[in-house]
Amino acid sequence: MIKFKNVTKTYGEVVALKDVSFEVKDGEFVFLMGPSGAGKTTVLKLILGEIRPDSGEVLFGTTNVAKIAEKDLPKLRQKIGCVFQDFKLLNERTVAENVEIALAVLEVSESKWPERIEKVLKVVGLSTRKDFFPAQLSGGELQRASLARALVVNPDLILADEPTGNLDWDTADEMMNLLEKVNKEGKTVIMATHNKEIVAKMKKRVIKLAGGKIIKT
Amino acid sequence: MNFHLKTAVNSIKRFPFQALAAIFVLIITFFVGSILSVLIYSSANILKYFETRPQVIAFLKDGVTTEAISALQHKLSNDTRVKEIRYVSKEEALSIYKNATIDNPLLGELVDPSIFPASLEFSLADLSKAKDVIAEVKGEAVVESVGFTANLGGEKSLGDVVERLKKATFYIRLGGGIFAGLLVGTSFLVLVVTLSMRIAVRRDEAAILNLIGAKKSFIRNPIILESIIYVLTGVVVGWLLTLISVLYLAPAVINYFGEIQVLPREPLKLFLLLGFILGIEIVGGIILALAGSNLALSRSRRSR
Numbered sequence: 001m002i003k004f005k006n007v008t009k010t011y012g013e014v015v016a017l018k019d020v021s022f023e024v025k026d027g028e029f030v031f032l033m034g035p036s037g038a039g040k041t042t043v044l045k046l047i048l049g050e051i052r053p054d055s056g057e058v059l060f061g062t063t064n065v066a067k068i069a070e071k072d073l074p075k076l077r078q079k080i081g082c083v084f085q086d087f088k089l090l091n092e093r094t095v096a097e098n099v100e101i102a103l104a105v106l107e108v109s110e111s112k113w114p115e116r117i118e119k120v121l122k123v124v125g126l127s128t129r130k131d132f133f134p135a136q137l138s139g140g141e142l143q144r145a146s147l148a149r150a151l152v153v154n155p156d157l158i159l160a161d162e163p164t165g166n167l168d169w170d171t172a173d174e175m176m177n178l179l180e181k182v183n184k185e186g187k188t189v190i191m192a193t194h195n196k197e198i199v200a201k202m203k204k205r206v207i208k209l210a211g212g213k214i215i216k217t
Numbered sequence: 218m219n220f221h222l223k224t225a226v227n228s229i230k231r232f233p234f235q236a237l238a239a240i241f242v243l244i245i246t247f248f249v250g251s252i253l254s255v256l257i258y259s260s261a262n263i264l265k266y267f268e269t270r271p272q273v274i275a276f277l278k279d280g281v282t283t284e285a286i287s288a289l290q291h292k293l294s295n296d297t298r299v300k301e302i303r304y305v306s307k308e309e310a311l312s313i314y315k316n317a318t319i320d321n322p323l324l325g326e327l328v329d330p331s332i333f334p335a336s337l338e339f340s341l342a343d344l345s346k347a348k349d350v351i352a353e354v355k356g357e358a359v360v361e362s363v364g365f366t367a368n369l370g371g372e373k374s375l376g377d378v379v380e381r382l383k384k385a386t387f388y389i390r391l392g393g394g395i396f397a398g399l400l401v402g403t404s405f406l407v408l409v410v411t412l413s414m415r416i417a418v419r420r421d422e423a424a425i426l427n428l429i430g431a432k433k434s435f436i437r438n439p440i441i442l443e444s445i446i447y448v449l450t451g452v453v454v455g456w457l458l459t460l461i462s463v464l465y466l467a468p469a470v471i472n473y474f475g476e477i478q479v480l481p482r483e484p485l486k487l488f489l490l491l492g493f494i495l496g497i498e499i500v501g502g503i504i505l506a507l508a509g510s511n512l513a514l515s516r517s518r519r520s521r
Contacts, residue, residue: 048428077430088425092231104220105431149429 001026001157001188002047007056007066009042009212016042017053018212024190029183031199032192034209040192043209044159047190048080049073060157078106081150081187085162087142089134095121095145096130102149120152124178140171147178158182160191164198176202224439225446228415236447239404239411243451244458246400247498251459253393254494259470259479260386266477267382273341273351274305274364276334281359289359290337298346302339307331334361404451405509412444412513420517437514444510448502456495463491 002024009017017039024030032040045051046058049065058065060076068076082088089098099117108116121127124144134142143163150158160179164172176198183189193199199206208216229236277286286304293299305313310333318324341347355363416423423436467480467487481487 050428074430074432077428080430082428088428090422090425092227092422100220101426102429105426105429105435110220153429 001028001061002190003057003059004043004046005057005059007046007053007058009039009046009051009053015212017046019056020209020212020214021056022207022214022217024188027183027186027188029180029189029202029204030191031202031204031206032190032209033194033196033199033206035194037211038209039212040194040209041161042212044161044190044192047157047159048082049076074105078153079156081147081153081155081158083143083146083150083158083160083163085165087134087146087166089142089145089149091134094131094133095126095137095148098134098145099149099152102153106153108153116152120148123151123181124148138171139166139168140174143167143171143175144178147175147182151182156188158187158189158191160189162193163191164193164195169197172198173201221435221438221442225442228419228439228443229446232415232418235411235414239407239447240450240454242404242407243448243502244454246397246404247452247455247502248458249400249455250397250498251456251491251494252462253397254497255459255463255480255490257390257393258490260389262478263474264382264386273339273347273354275337275339275354275357276361276364277336277359278361279334281335285359286335286337289357293337293339293354296350298342298350299339300342302337305336305338307333307335310334310336401505405505408444408447408505408509409513409516411447412440412510413516415443416440416513416517437510440514441507441510444506444513445503448506448509449499452495452498452502456491456498459494460491463487 004020004022007017007020008015020039020043032043034040042051046053047060047065049068053066056066060079063076065076090101093101096117099120100113103113103116117130118127121130124147126141126144126148129137129141129145132141134145137145143166147163158179163179164175167175172195179189179191180202206216207214275289290302290304293302311328314328314333341350351363354360419440426436463480471480471482481490
């Protein structure tokens with residue numbers, strides 16, 4: 001599903017990734033692990049097409065994201081569900097509205113929204129919070145709302161950038177259980193984290209990064 | 218409700234005072250624009266009335282034969298510069314005089330029909346030809362003198378009257394155009410500033426939408442719709458204020474100007490005129506909204 005071939009990315013003098021190659025297969029759950037500045041977020045941004053590599057190829061299926069046209073980026077991103085450390089929810093919209101915006105982006109018929117929103121909020125356990133605004137939710141609930149928005153579009157791939165970074169252990173554990181459940185339903189999950197306890201508990205494949213290089217795949 | 222429309226309406230509800238500022242300026246602009254359009258219509262009609270209705274009176278010599286009068290009348294009726302020729306006999310002239318002095322019957326009783334000359338009255342198709350026609354008519358053997366209707370102030374002032382009307386109409390159009398242009402410019406800037414503030418507030422939202430795969434149009438559409446909502450509210454309210462003002466003032470204005478048709482007398486025609494103005498303003502308003510929102514969006518892209 002995802003293939004990095006000799007990818008190098010620099011920010012001025014700083015080398016974020018150097019000649020990185022790895023592959024993630026369909027339905028896999030992969031942790032990107034490493035300390036801050038190791039290049040984890042850069043990998044996720046490259047998959048999303050937020051940034052372009054200096055050299056190498058980033059393949060999403062058969063599409064080379066490194067060379068994708070600007071106008072084709074939305075279509076690529078619609079296949080990816082993103083969960084961020086800072087949640088990136090729209091503060092002026094309720095939980096249900098935050099989820100429905102993903103459906104609107106995908107141009108799903110409005111008549112199908114209520115059913116899909118209800119279903120996904122049930123999966124993440126936020127059915128009773130659907131009319132709450134982000135300011136009224138706890139950290140764990142915010143992250144679950146973010147996951148609901150990612151899942152509602154039925155993406156091929158879930159990218160999670162430190163999704164447990166702002167959560168306590170119990171809430172982080174709940175979040176991981178949800179991601180595992182999603183993965184078991186057939187979605188590919190790539191999660192960036194530096195939380196060794198979570199990685200150890202989940203027993204999934206780990207790609208270790210340090211100083212922009214892969215030290216373990 | 219359409220998703221983008223809902224987003225636009227929510228955005229307006231979230232910052233009502235910015236929206237009200239923009240809408241008020243637009244209401245004033247389109248109200249003044251509508252009133253100016255009505256004024257331009259009326260002034261054009263006044264000018265047209267005076268351009269086409271100045272009556273030249275050729276006073277005939279005493280004792281002129283009916284054949285000679287008929288010959289002159291026939292000659293003038295064949296002249297393309299002349300229209301609506303009418304023969305006024307001495308008796309009719311007296312009758313006109315009596316009507317004019319109806320408030321003071323004594324003046325009417327003291328005069329004899331013989332002191333009023335018979336005349337040929339006619340109007341001109343184009344006032345610029347007046348001097349030539351008058352000179353030619355003056356040269357006719359049966360004509361004693363040539364004059365103009367009293368309300369135009371006599372022969373020498375005829376050109377002045379029309380010139381003054383033309384100037385007044387020109388200045389109404391020019392002044393009105395400049396004023397309306399300034400208002401449109403102000404509205405445009407207020408619209409751009411308001412929308413730019415909206416875009417700045419929604420910058421994070423746009424970044425998130427971008428990450429979840431929103432197309433550019435998905436991010437732009439609510440801003441464009443919001444702009445159209447402002448403008449259409451301005452157009453409709455401004456036009457309604459004009460409609461109320463015109464309906465309120467029309468009877469007095471029509472009465473004051475008498476036979477000069479400054480406004481259509483039939484309600485249907487009046488509504489057609491105002492409907493035409495509304496149509497033009499809606500089209501102009503949408504152009505203004507699209508230009509304003511596109512400028513605000515392109516400014517936000519440049520400042521990123």
